[in-house]
Amino acid sequence: MIKNKKQHGGLRIGAGRKLHSGLYGESTKVIRVPTSKVSDIQKYIIQFQVNNVIDVSKSNFLLTHQPLDLFEYKVPAGFPSPAEDYKEKKLDLNEYLIKQKEATFFVRIKGDSMIDAGIHDNDIVIVDKSQTASTGDIILASIDGDFTVKLLSRNKSKYQLLPANEKYKPIEINESMQFEVWGVVTGAVRKFK
Secondary structure, three states, X not given: OOOOOOOOOOOOOOOOOOOOOOOOOOOOOOOOOOHHHXXXXXXXXXXXXXXXXXXXXXXXXXXXXXXXXXXXXXXXXXXXXXXXXXXXXEXXXXXXXXXXXXXXXXXXXOOOOOHXXXXXXXXXXXXXXXXXXXXXXXXXXXXOOEEEEEEEEEXXXXXXXXXXXXXXXXXXXXXXXXXXXXXXXXXXXXXXX
């Protein structure tokens, strides 16, 4: 006697995601990667998505481990004074800017939506994935696959992402959105020249 097999699983006509309908607008392929590399691969993918973030790099590529002299004397923005007597120690920017090396990466900013928070176009912000985001933190977030840097806020029972520029409107987070906090912005780096 042959028992009837259950008809669960397997190929079904018309089932699954429609061709070219995903986040990237093209077919995708599942690959196996080591668990330890998933975060690096996700960071790499970010650089191809444009909102107000245009470049992501691992922190150890951008900062060297060469400590530089730190002068403890606070310098006024006026006439220079001899500072050699105030040299106290070496400053390693990795120690100063990064708490959790393995969970930290940099993001280059595009746009002026956070200018009143001191984050300007082309600045590099430091993002720490190990920190839990709280209201009032500046965060790197993904909304429906697009990345943005904004201030996390809560209005009654709903979360909002607030720009730091009055030209832009807050983003209300709702259940229909795919929302994920990628990390807390812990600092910014800006070159003048």
